[in-house]
Amino acid sequence: MTSASAIANPPLRDAMSTAASLADLFEQSAVARDRLGGTPKAERDLLRDSGLLSLTIPQAHGGTGAGWATAMHTVRIIARADSSLAHVYAFHHLMLATVRLFGSAPQWENAYRTTARRGLFWGNALNPLDTRTVSMPGDGARTFTGDKSFCSGALDSDMLIASARQDGQQRLVIAAIPTDRAGITIMDDWDNIGQRQTDSGSVRFDRVRVEEGEILLTPGPLGSVFATLRPLIAQLILSNIYLGIAEGAFRATKAYTRTQARRWLTSTAAEQSQDPYALERAGEFWLALEGARLLNDRAAALLDDAWAEDEALSHELRGETAIAIATAKVAAIKGGMDVTTRMFDVMGARSTTGRFGFDRYWRNLRTHSSHDPVDYKLRELGDWALNDLAPAPTFYS
Numbered sequence: 582m583t584s585a586s587a588i589a590n591p592p593l594r595d596a597m598s599t600a601a602s603l604a605d606l607f608e609q610s611a612v613a614r615d616r617l618g619g620t621p622k623a624e625r626d627l628l629r630d631s632g633l634l635s636l637t638i639p640q641a642h643g644g645t646g647a648g649w650a651t652a653m654h655t656v657r658i659i660a661r662a663d664s665s666l667a668h669v670y671a672f673h674h675l676m677l678a679t680v681r682l683f684g685s686a687p688q689w690e691n692a693y694r695t696t697a698r699r700g701l702f703w704g705n706a707l708n709p710l711d712t713r714t715v716s717m718p719g720d721g722a723r724t725f726t727g728d729k730s731f732c733s734g735a736l737d738s739d740m741l742i743a744s745a746r747q748d749g750q751q752r753l754v755i756a757a758i759p760t761d762r763a764g765i766t767i768m769d770d771w772d773n774i775g776q777r778q779t780d781s782g783s784v785r786f787d788r789v790r791v792e793e794g795e796i797l798l799t800p801g802p803l804g805s806v807f808a809t810l811r812p813l814i815a816q817l818i819l820s821n822i823y824l825g826i827a828e829g830a831f832r833a834t835k836a837y838t839r840t841q842a843r844r845w846l847t848s849t850a851a852e853q854s855q856d857p858y859a860l861e862r863a864g865e866f867w868l869a870l871e872g873a874r875l876l877n878d879r880a881a882a883l884l885d886d887a888w889a890e891d892e893a894l895s896h897e898l899r900g901e902t903a904i905a906i907a908t909a910k911v912a913a914i915k916g917g918m919d920v921t922t923r924m925f926d927v928m929g930a931r932s933t934t935g936r937f938g939f940d941r942y943w944r945n946l947r948t949h950s951s952h953d954p955v956d957y958k959l960r961e962l963g964d965w966a967l968n969d970l971a972p973a974p975t976f977y978s
Contacts, residue, residue, distance in 0.1 A: 611938070637649070660822045683808055692740075705742060706732070707744045727745065743758055745786070757795055775944035807890070817880055825975075826949075883901060
């Protein structure tokens with residue numbers, strides 16, 4: 582068992598071991614917190630203290646300077662234990678990337694330095710599909726008014742990336758603002774079957790003042806090929822969360838089957854772990870997960886290559902990266918849904934007892950993956966496979 586004091590201010594040179602130590606702690610209370618819902622305040626504070634919130638910030642600005650492959654691996658490690666915490670942790674890095682990709686150099690340099698120095702936790706109030714929040718000019722600034730849904734990690738955050746529809750236009754205004762800004766109310770209204778501690782409810786903006794210097798205009802969401810990496814980072818984050826959930830489910834299946842599962846009465850095996858059908862299922866699970874791991878690692882390596890190109894990023898490399906990420910994501914969803922559904926075939930009826938909480942793996946994956954239908958990803962892959970057409974850059978994918 583790992584204690585909280587053992588990971589206070591760990592050495593940043595070893596992000597993987599830090600993430601693993603956190604995951605060990607998170608797993609100890611994961612079932613109970615899943616039932617409870619709400620904000621995992623103590624666990625978020627452990628993330629603050631761990632140094633991992635500065636993982637993707639360049640060393641020149643006070644961070645660790647890790648690439649996306651390393652960051653995605655830490656997300657996956659944490660997701661094996663608790664996919665809700667992996668979600669808010671990963672979205673913190675996505676919000677920082679949003680400032681980097683959409684903002685000017687002074688904006689993202691300041692965001693990096695301040696985050697590293699103060700240990701800021703970034704939350705999400707962006708959701709471009711929800712256009713109820715409207716931006717209006719006035720008094721040398723803008724105001725945001727309206728509601729925004731699916732605001733993961735907004736509660737207990739220090740900074741928000743928020744979006745509003747410019748009045749009379751479809752254009753989105755995107756800004757980086759403090760969470761405690763006057764007029765911002767974060768609603769405790771997240772009540773889904775899974776991902777119960779992501780605080781992915783709604784945020785209400787009531788004439789919230791947004792200074793011009795807080796608006797991310799240069800280059801903005803679609804101002805350059807480099808800026809269109811933002812949705813790809815989001816997609817790969819989700820893929821690694823899905824994979825982490827599935828890996829956690831398989832790990833739980835393995836431990837339970839070897840120590841508690843009972844063989845079926847007509848089985849000729851001495852133990853359930855030697856039952857031929859259990860072995861067949863385990864082999865299928867391994868195949869699916871190993872394939873998804875390799876695809877996700879390859880996609881992360883391509884993302885690092887694309888990120889390194891900065892504003893010189895070509896449409897060709899962006900397209901190749903998009904296809905690799907879509908491929909990894911579909912594999913993670915399909916493999917993960919199979920593992921989290923059929924794990925009970927291996928473990929047996931007693932494994933459905935509520936105290937184990939094994940159902941949370943399926944609930945978390947089902948809740949999360951339904952937000953981005955796999956059929957549409959398959960359609961994109963089909964267009965690539967059949968017609969050599971890479972997905973066109975958009976704000977969403």
